[in-house]
Amino acid sequence: MSNIYKNRKYIILFLLPAFIFLTVYLYYPFFLNIFSSFRSIRTLGTYGKKWNEPWNENYVKLITDPVVRTSLVNTLYMMIATILGQVGIALVLALLVDNISKGTQFFRTVYFFPIVISATALGLLFNLIFLYDKGMLNQFLEFMGKRDLTDWKNESHALATMMLPVVWQYVGFYFVILETGLNNISEELYESAAIDGATRLQRVMYISIPMLRNVICTCLTLGVTGALKVFDLPWTMFPKGMPLKQTFLTGTYMYYQTMEAKNVDYGSTLAILIVVLGVILSRVTRRIFKESEDL
Amino acid sequence: MKRNKAGLAALYVILGLWAATTIYPLFWVIENSFKVKDKILKQSFALPIGDMFTLANYRRAFDRLSIGRAYTNSICISSCVTVGVMLLAGLAAFALVRFDFKLKKLCYTMVIAAMMFPVFSTIIPVYTMETTWHITNTSSWALNMLSVILPQIAGNISFAIIVLMGFVQSLPLELEEAAHLEGASIPQIYARIVVPLGKPSFVTVAIFSFLWSYNDLFTQMFFLRRPEMQAITRLLNELSSKEGTNYGLMASAVTLVIIPVVVVYIFLQKYIIKGMTAGAIKG
Numbered sequence: 001m002s003n004i005y006k007n008r009k010y011i012i013l014f015l016l017p018a019f020i021f022l023t024v025y026l027y028y029p030f031f032l033n034i035f036s037s038f039r040s041i042r043t044l045g046t047y048g049k050k051w052n053e054p055w056n057e058n059y060v061k062l063i064t065d066p067v068v069r070t071s072l073v074n075t076l077y078m079m080i081a082t083i084l085g086q087v088g089i090a091l092v093l094a095l096l097v098d099n100i101s102k103g104t105q106f107f108r109t110v111y112f113f114p115i116v117i118s119a120t121a122l123g124l125l126f127n128l129i130f131l132y133d134k135g136m137l138n139q140f141l142e143f144m145g146k147r148d149l150t151d152w153k154n155e156s157h158a159l160a161t162m163m164l165p166v167v168w169q170y171v172g173f174y175f176v177i178l179e180t181g182l183n184n185i186s187e188e189l190y191e192s193a194a195i196d197g198a199t200r201l202q203r204v205m206y207i208s209i210p211m212l213r214n215v216i217c218t219c220l221t222l223g224v225t226g227a228l229k230v231f232d233l234p235w236t237m238f239p240k241g242m243p244l245k246q247t248f249l250t251g252t253y254m255y256y257q258t259m260e261a262k263n264v265d266y267g268s269t270l271a272i273l274i275v276v277l278g279v280i281l282s283r284v285t286r287r288i289f290k291e292s293e294d295l
Numbered sequence: 296m297k298r299n300k301a302g303l304a305a306l307y308v309i310l311g312l313w314a315a316t317t318i319y320p321l322f323w324v325i326e327n328s329f330k331v332k333d334k335i336l337k338q339s340f341a342l343p344i345g346d347m348f349t350l351a352n353y354r355r356a357f358d359r360l361s362i363g364r365a366y367t368n369s370i371c372i373s374s375c376v377t378v379g380v381m382l383l384a385g386l387a388a389f390a391l392v393r394f395d396f397k398l399k400k401l402c403y404t405m406v407i408a409a410m411m412f413p414v415f416s417t418i419i420p421v422y423t424m425e426t427t428w429h430i431t432n433t434s435s436w437a438l439n440m441l442s443v444i445l446p447q448i449a450g451n452i453s454f455a456i457i458v459l460m461g462f463v464q465s466l467p468l469e470l471e472e473a474a475h476l477e478g479a480s481i482p483q484i485y486a487r488i489v490v491p492l493g494k495p496s497f498v499t500v501a502i503f504s505f506l507w508s509y510n511d512l513f514t515q516m517f518f519l520r521r522p523e524m525q526a527i528t529r530l531l532n533e534l535s536s537k538e539g540t541n542y543g544l545m546a547s548a549v550t551l552v553i554i555p556v557v558v559v560y561i562f563l564q565k566y567i568i569k570g571m572t573a574g575a576i577k578g
Contacts, residue, residue, distance in 0.1 A: 004471065005481070008396070010481050011394045015386070015391070017383050018383040021448060021452055024449075025446055025450075026412050026417055027409070032420035033417060036419060044419070100303070108568065110317055113317055116556055116567060123531075124535050127545070133336070134337075136323060140340075172317070173571070232512040236531075264419060271418075275411075
């Protein structure tokens with residue numbers, strides 16, 4: 001290290017502002033949140049008047065609450081949809097784009113574009129598309145000759161209707177990451193494989209995908225942890241878990257308990273559940289992929 | 296390599312189909328924002344020409360919704376977040392790379408670990424904390440804006456530090472040493488050498504922070520509860536619960552919110568794509 005950078009005064013001056021922010025707005029509240037989960041808080045913005053009786057009331061509730069189960073199952077579906085839908089579609093599109101020479105920039109721009117738009121606006125847009133009487137989709141189906149209207153927001157369709165826009169919005173994100181990864185693979189590898197007589201499919205299976213393993217792993221980890229954080233689109237399209245609390249995800253249920261049901265301490269407990277799940281799941285995803293790398 | 300013409304055409308068709316799913320919904324909502332509710336529900340695929348064309352939805356949107364004020368609030372919040380993140384993260388990243396000190400490892404770990412906290416896990420205590428400071432739910436516009444700006448800065452800062460550290464590490468030390476020999480002080484070295492050379496990295500960080508803050512509904516739902524304080528995404532959310540059947544108004548409001556972002560995206564797409572994916576690629 002150079003000898004110009006010795007003065008302690010500047011270390012403190014430069015680091016302190018950022019670290020005050022991290023401490024006051026992330027670390028301190030994080031621990032305070034654990035404390036809150038044992039208090040009895042009915043009004044947001046207070047620390048509550050008393051402790052919970054018994055002290056682990058919220059954690060018992062967490063295990064027995066059927067809505068927690070629903071939201072965990074829904075979140076699990078969301079993760080599967082993320083892995084298969086977002087990363088899967090993105091991978092297929094990236095491999096296809098790798099084969100063309102003209103227009104790659106166009107597809108990159110167009111595919112990525114939904115990500116910059118606020119999920120709230122997209123939620124309203126999809127509300128119009130899935131409208132029962134009659135949004136874009138039902139009008140289109142009618143035009144195709146279907147007689148009766150489908151209620152895309154009823155109990156049997158709600159989950160799919162909620163997940164489709166979320167998956168759709170983020171395909172472009174993973175597409176860009178995977179496409180960048182593909183561009184980093186050296187052209188020579190493909191050329192020598194082609195000389196050896198490898199078909200296009202073989203080159204994809206034995207060169208592209210193995211070389212992308214780390215990038216795919218990053219995508220999957222991001223997708224799995226990202227599924228735990230989805231909020232805006234589901235909350236705009238299906239507020240309060242409607243219909244009949246069937247569409248809650250961990251994030252939207254945490255918001256519902258805190259802001260709508262005024263169960264602030266229970267909301268804190270749900271937030272802890274989200275953190276714990278996030279840590280465990282990102283570890284598990286990494287572990288699974290590391291192991292298969294050794295094969 | 297030899298190419299099969301039919302195969303190539305098939306490739307373009309598949310890629311084009313996905314492109315259509317991203318472009319068409321946008322086009323559809325724009326064309327329908329110029330129609331009355333009846334027509335949206337009956338002829339949503341027809342172009343709004345001739346009799347069908349109307350500006351009523353936009354007139355109503357400007358009458359009923361304070362879109363202008365929501366825009367002002369949004370842009371004010373997101374600009375402050377962007378500036379705050381760049382200032383704080385830039386200095387911290389510079390110090391973390393260039394200086395040597397005992398707690399350096401710990402500081403670095405703190406930055407990395409902070410990225411793991413989802414916003415859900417801190418928002419309730421942050422709200423409580425800010426309530427005791429009397430900056431939430433007040434009639435003061437500036438304080439209310441501040442109550443959103445501060446947590447949003449905190450939420451972006453660790454990501455920004457990581458990106459900017461990568462940039463400072465790539466800078467050759469000789470430049471800074473030469474400036475030092477000429478008598479430049481450390482703040483001068485930072486302001487005159489590091490910042491100008493790091494423009495692309497700062498732009499990446501700025502775009503990420505701005506868009507993230509602009510689109511973040513969750514924090515706004517907690518902190519911007521008074522109607523006159525609403526920012527754009529909060530306004531849209533409110534619209535869907537209060538005027539959920541006024542489809543023309545919804546279409547025009549969505550259009551009004553999307554168009555500026557699309558225009559900015561078209562001009563800055565390269566930087567935006569880089570900014571939004573930078574965090575992911577770094578892992």
